[in-house]
Amino acid sequence: MSSDRKNKDQDPRLVNIRSFIDNIDSRIIELLQERATLAKEIGEVKRELGMPILDPAREGKIRRKLAAGAEGPMDTDALVRIYETIMAESRRLQEED
Helix, strand or coil, rough: CHHHHHHHHCCCCHHHHHHHHHHHHHHHHHHHHHHHHHHHHHHHHHHHHHHCCCCHHHHHHHHHHHHCCCCCCCHHHHHHHHHHHHHHHHHHHHHCC
16 A cells, blocks of 8 residues: 555544444444344244244335435435345344254
């Protein structure tokens, strides 16, 4: 890395913004783990009740909520792509014994 690039990476504005991003990332990880724990609990209840893991109505509701809440630089399609991955991982966790 050139010293010019290194100096630019140390710009206080970048350092400050990256610090905020690091804090947000930590919160996102914590929330994803909390969500995963709840998804596993849902899987246990669904097994007890003899329900299928996949719930298209619930996933549709989540997609509609995403569409209604896309009021920032990230559009609905981007949010849906992220949540499709989250929901797929939740289903995978629910299928585990």
